[in-house]
Each structure stands twice: as C-alpha cells, then as structure tokens.
Amino acid sequence: MINRSKLEQIKKWNRTGEFHRSIQALQEAVAIPADIRSEAGCQEGFDTLYLYVEAQLYSGHAEEAEAHYPALQSLLYTWNGIYNHSYTANYQLNFIRSALDYALGSKLAAGRGFARLMEYGAQLDTQLRAAIYYYFSLMDYEDYNVVDAGEKLNLAKREEDCTPFVAERLDELEQWIVIREARMEWEQLDRSRSTFQQFGELAAGQESGICELALNAEGSLAAVLYNDGIVRVWHTADGQLQAVIDRGDGEAVGNRTESKAAADRAALCFSPDSSLLAIGSGIGVVDLFHVHSGKPEQHWEFCADIQEPLRDALDQSFYTHVSFSGNGRYAVVMPVAEGDVLPFVDEVDMSCFHTVFVIETSSGQCVLQHAFREGRIGAVAFSEDERMLAVGVIGQEVAVWELNSRSIVYFDHDFVTVQDHGRMALANTIAFAHGSSMLAYPASDHTIKIISMSEWGGVYTIQRRAIVLEEGVTVSAITFSEDGATLISAEDHSRWKHGLLSVWDVERAQQLHTAAIERSVASKLAIHEQNDELWVLTGPLLEIRRLSTLEQLKRLDPCQWHNSTAMLQNASVLADDRAACAIAFRGKVRFFS
Numbered sequence: 001m002i003n004r005s006k007l008e009q010i011k012k013w014n015r016t017g018e019f020h021r022s023i024q025a026l027q028e029a030v031a032i033p034a035d036i037r038s039e040a041g042c043q044e045g046f047d048t049l050y051l052y053v054e055a056q057l058y059s060g061h062a063e064e065a066e067a068h069y070p071a072l073q074s075l076l077y078t079w080n081g082i083y084n085h086s087y088t089a090n091y092q093l094n095f096i097r098s099a100l101d102y103a104l105g106s107k108l109a110a111g112r113g114f115a116r117l118m119e120y121g122a123q124l125d126t127q128l129r130a131a132i133y134y135y136f137s138l139m140d141y142e143d144y145n146v147v148d149a150g151e152k153l154n155l156a157k158r159e160e161d162c163t164p165f166v167a168e169r170l171d172e173l174e175q176w177i178v179i180r181e182a183r184m185e186w187e188q189l190d191r192s193r194s195t196f197q198q199f200g201e202l203a204a205g206q207e208s209g210i211c212e213l214a215l216n217a218e219g220s221l222a223a224v225l226y227n228d229g230i231v232r233v234w235h236t237a238d239g240q241l242q243a244v245i246d247r248g249d250g251e252a253v254g255n256r257t258e259s260k261a262a263a264d265r266a267a268l269c270f271s272p273d274s275s276l277l278a279i280g281s282g283i284g285v286v287d288l289f290h291v292h293s294g295k296p297e298q299h300w301e302f303c304a305d306i307q308e309p310l311r312d313a314l315d316q317s318f319y320t321h322v323s324f325s326g327n328g329r330y331a332v333v334m335p336v337a338e339g340d341v342l343p344f345v346d347e348v349d350m351s352c353f354h355t356v357f358v359i360e361t362s363s364g365q366c367v368l369q370h371a372f373r374e375g376r377i378g379a380v381a382f383s384e385d386e387r388m389l390a391v392g393v394i395g396q397e398v399a400v401w402e403l404n405s406r407s408i409v410y411f412d413h414d415f416v417t418v419q420d421h422g423r424m425a426l427a428n429t430i431a432f433a434h435g436s437s438m439l440a441y442p443a444s445d446h447t448i449k450i451i452s453m454s455e456w457g458g459v460y461t462i463q464r465r466a467i468v469l470e471e472g473v474t475v476s477a478i479t480f481s482e483d484g485a486t487l488i489s490a491e492d493h494s495r496w497k498h499g500l501l502s503v504w505d506v507e508r509a510q511q512l513h514t515a516a517i518e519r520s521v522a523s524k525l526a527i528h529e530q531n532d533e534l535w536v537l538t539g540p541l542l543e544i545r546r547l548s549t550l551e552q553l554k555r556l557d558p559c560q561w562h563n564s565t566a567m568l569q570n571a572s573v574l575a576d577d578r579a580a581c582a583i584a585f586r587g588k589v590r591f592f593s
Helices: 004-016 018-027 039-058 062-082 087-103 106-119 127-142 147-160 164-183 308-314
Strands: 197-199 211-216 223-225 231-237 242-246 266-270 276-281 285-290 296-301 323-324 330-334 355-360 365-371 378-383 388-393 397-401 405-412 439-443 447-456 459-467 474-482 486-492 499-505 511-519 526-529 533-538 542-546 554-555 573-576 581-583 587-593
Touching: 004 018, 004 164, 018 039, 018 127, 039 062, 039 087, 062 087, 087 106, 106 127, 127 147, 127 164, 147 164, 197 573, 211 573, 211 581, 211 587, 223 587, 231 276, 231 447, 242 285, 266 323, 276 323, 323 378, 330 378, 365 397, 388 439, 397 573, 405 447, 405 459, 405 533, 439 474, 447 486, 474 526, 486 526, 526 573, 533 573
Parallel strands: none
Antiparallel strands: 197 587, 211 223, 223 231, 231 242, 266 276, 276 285, 285 296, 323 330, 330 355, 355 365, 378 388, 388 397, 397 405, 439 447, 447 459, 474 486, 486 499, 499 511, 526 533, 533 542, 542 554, 573 581, 581 587
C-alpha cells in the first residue's frame, strides 16, 4: 500500500490536474487489497483507490475508472459495516459515481446523483460543492441554457478552497459560456434545446418571490402573483409589463381587508378572451379585473355567514378556486382550494367548504349552487359547448349538471384523485372530450370510467365503459385527443417510483403506448396535435413528448440543481391553446414556447 505521506502528495497532484503522475504512482498499489483489519487500513485503502479512479476519470480514461468503481464501492460498504460510518467517504463515492455517469453518457443519472448530493448542503466540503456546481453549469451549457449555466458557474466560484484543477475548468467554461451567449440566436435553435425567455424580475428593493402563475389561452400574457400580494401581468413575447393589480388595503376585496399574511394565497385565471383576470382569494372571494388597465370589474363574495374572526384565521391556509367555461359564459367557484383536512367549528356553518357555485359572468348572478354532504372537491370541468359541468369529490361522488335546466344528468358514487397534489387541491382528473359527448374520470376500482352521453327530447342516455389499470395506481391527470379516439392518462404508481404516461384506445379500452415520466405525479397534460406533441407538467419540470409514440423530445427544468426526489412547489402552468409553459424561478418567470 501507499503510505500516508505519499497519498498526500498524490492528492496534491490530483488537485492541480497532474493525473498522469498519480496514475503512475498508484498503478501497482490499487492491485493490492486493502487491509480491513483496522479502520485506518480501510481509510487508506479507500483513499488510494478513490484517487486512482479520480485520476483515470479526469485524464480521459472513464472506462478504466468504471472498471475499478465496484471495488471502491465494496470497500466502502465493508468499512461502514465494520467500523464507524464514514459520511465523507460516502459523499466522495456518490460524487464519483455521478461523475462517471456523466463521462459515460448517462447525463440524466448524473444530474440526479449530483442533486441528491446537494441536499446535504453544508455537510459537503467546499471542494466537492464547487465540483458539483461545475457539472451542473456544464450540463446547462451543453443544453444551450446559458442563463442557468452562468448562475451555477458563479455559485461554484464563490466556494472557498476550490482546487486549481476545478478553478481552471471553471475559467474555461466561463469563456465558453460568454462565446455561446454572444453567438446565440434563440429563436433558431433546434427544438431539442431547452431555450426560454425570461421576464418578471422586479426592481431592486421590491419583494420578488413568486407564489402563483397563470397564462392566458394563447400564452401571450402571464399573470404573476408575488409575495407582496401584488399581481402583475406581463407580455410573454417581450417581457413588458401590461398591468399592476394591487389587492392590498381592502381595495380589491369588497367588505374585507385581506391580511398581508394571506396576500400570497390566491388562484389566478384569465377569461377565454383574455380581457379579464379572475383572482380567487381568502374563503369565497373572487375579483375580476380588466387585464389591460388593472381596474376592477366585478366582485363576488360567498360564505358571508362565516364569522369574521374565524375567517381571518382560516384565510392563512385556504384560498378560492375560480375557472371559466370555454367561451367565458360561466365561471365555477369553490371557496376552498387547498387543505387536506376541512375544518369543523361548533355553531358555524362550514358547508361552503364543500360547495360549488356556477356564476354567469355577464351578470355576476349565481345560476347553480350545490353543497356536497362532506369531503373536498377534487376536480371540475366544463363541457366544450358550456352545457354541462362535472364535479368530483375526493373519494366520493362525481356529478354532472346540465346547466340550462340546472338538473343532474349523471351521478356516480365512485371518484378518486390524487390527494397530495402540491398546493392546489384541484387536479385535472375529470375531462370532457371535444364535442362534449364523452366524460372520463378515475374510479376507486382501479379503472378510468368513460361515460358517453346522448340526449333526445331532454332525456339523456348513458353508456359506460372502463379502462382497467393496475391495482394501486392513482391517476393524476387525463385528457382526450381532439377526435376523442384516444385518452392520455398520467399515473402515479408510487410516490417513490417514476410515474407512467399511457395512451389508450377509447373504443377498445386498450393501451396503445406507455412510458415512464420524470416525477411520480404529473399535474397537467396538454395535447398539440399539429406538432404531434404531448406536454406533461410535473411540478416545476416540463416534459415534451411525441404524442404518437411518447418518445421524449425535450425536458425543461429551470431548477435543475435543486432537482431531487422531493417535489418542488415552484409555481408552473401550461397554456390551454398554445404550446407554451411558464415556470417560476427565483423571482423570475421562465417561459417556453
């Protein structure tokens, strides 16, 4: 074995990039088994093998380094199994595994490995953190994402005691980034590149954390709720500010003064013609504003019988959902759009916590109000022709109303949907097909039920069929193709595993294609058939896939160096009609189209 003083010299060679000298000095030593009879022997054997693998990796011999990795891994397991657990050596082993994955072409595995390491934060030594930031910056650079590449490069350079070898690589990468940024023509890059536009950053001194996002149907406008409670509307094409909507000081909440603590809890929704922005805040409060001027248009308030002190307390945790029908004739309002457990207070009517309201937008009149017996509303959907509204209550019923007659035309006591679906309680798990004659939703018997509805003389005929799923599967999002012949579902098989996408033949209830998705829970699906694309939103991560095969075309993740097994709660949204997505990132909005 190599003695300790010689190992210290080899560490210096690796730090300065003299890897050929390290390889020459360690060539024979790595063939000698480590002395595991003492902890010091394990430490010395691990250091020897680690330095050799590192030298081979960075001198361009990744295959040779990979061949010695199993021995390095086995030695660490033996060391940890017999003696005290060595966290530093664990971090080193995980780092070298991810670096090997990158060198051997498995960049997705490398990114995940580095991200898991970064969860240890301050426990990592500064040299390791600097090297990880370098890899993240390099991967962004290779993906033509020079904005993130520059930010991560700066993080790497701020780490103290960076090795001369890594410092030299950082300087080299900085030059590459500058050159690429100067030459880039964003609009002409190949679609496989994750380019984006960036806007929404506020001036210095203003609070700039982003709480919620909304895009209009065409993806031309973005409404952004900041943590100061102010909503700003931006043009996505050039990042110009369109309107500022300040809901503070009671000006925009009718008879109530919205507390600053609750100002960042609201739902945003553009009307279909993009002329109005609806903001649902507190419990049962919806305000409509003119998009171009930011001036208030209408104010709706429900659940007025909840006592004021109680309401102020509950405003900290809940806010109101609002969404429009296809042509904007109606809006559906749920006074509570968040919270796993609905509250109960003696002598207070809490029925509005599981009540749905349908409002005629032109007059502001409530045309339908229904209180479910209990439970939380988990999904709502209007039919394309605006004649019907479907509502599902988590773990309980699904009901479909014909809005002109205010009558229920379909009811089933069998609806399930995801319950840990980020901040919003409402999921995209009820869908009408184009033409409004079919409805799909997940049921508790591990199926997706497809309901065909035909009407003659005011009488509805219902036909049912079912797509059978694996036991234990939870559906997180569904949508129909334009012709209604296929159904796409996102399925959560376990929160610790990847989710699945499935394309189903509706008529035969058979699976046509399936593919794993990056995160276990997808929040929204959007089909763009002209481009043969399926857009899949999973938290702050967007996957674009070929609709016909589910082949991944692009993966967009503005939070890559934070990406881990934990679901991030960054605000994100897809446009309805245009292939466009907005994702919040550090007080800015990143827009992909």
